[in-house]
Amino acid sequence: MTQQHDRELARELLAREALYLDTRQWGDWLDLYEDDAVFWVPAWRDETNLIQDPETELSFIYLRGKALLEERVRRLGSERSAAGLPLPRTVHMVTGSVIEELDPEHLLRVSSAWSSHIYVHKDNALLTYAGRYEHTLVRTADAYRIQSKKIILANDFLIAKLDFFYV
Template identity: 35%
Template sequence: MTTATLDRPTAKTVSFDDIQAFLFAEARALDDRDWDHWLSFYHKDCPFWMPAWDDEDLLTEDPLNEMSLMYYPDRAGIEDRVFRIKTDRSSATSLPEPRTGHNISNIEITGRNGSQIEVRFNWLTLSYRYGATDQHWGTSFYTLDVSGDRPLITSKKVVLKNDHIHHVIDVYHV
């Protein structure tokens, strides 16, 4: 693990360990089905996008004009999804909620611009529901704002690598 630190605009610094702990805490909130805590990781303007693979095995590039597996333009969309999960008001019925285990690896800080940190990491999620275990894996790209008391996700792009899925995929699978 690197011991380098990332400067904030204030006198505080954010270390690689801080970023890693933040990512682990977000994953834990999903595994614990702690939806309100999970939402607290997101900035109000954060887009959440999972592009689809096209017929040429390339990722779509425009969530407004091309197919996406999931797209919420800001936190309000994510909040709506959580509301539907919590109240069973979903066309993609999520009850019983699956038990999940998120595993994160290969965390890289790929860029920095002031208080904005670019992060890339791989993930594997195992989920159990109705006596069956599924697995999903991929790579995520986050932009984190580290100017406040704790980081906030200001942009989230999730690339699902095993996109041949046999049921609805939801926020807790990734």
């Protein structure tokens, strides 16, 4: 694969992830992740510094391993998720992706700006979250998969429940 082709695949992956979240294609969304993937929404320590260690400091969300992502998806279907009752409509926008090779053979880091618009129909309310994504992607035979996703919330004063499909 050429470097340009790799970049196109990486951008396509991020666009698909957003689409799968918005269209509730949970199985397809999970298929984008490696089995040992990390999904992390760190909290802010203060106005300019994020926490650094999700194992010892408070995070909004910290899921280590695809099995924990699968559990979140199962909870949506079982009505055990307060964030998903009823499921809001979402629109994710990902833009300004900057791609850096970490290992020319296998790994890419993609930094992007994002926003998520969440319509909570029971409250007739439109919420918006925004921030930065930091994805680490690993190359498989013909595509990339998500090894880790760090979601940095710019507006971290949460006025609603937060779950994986909001960010």
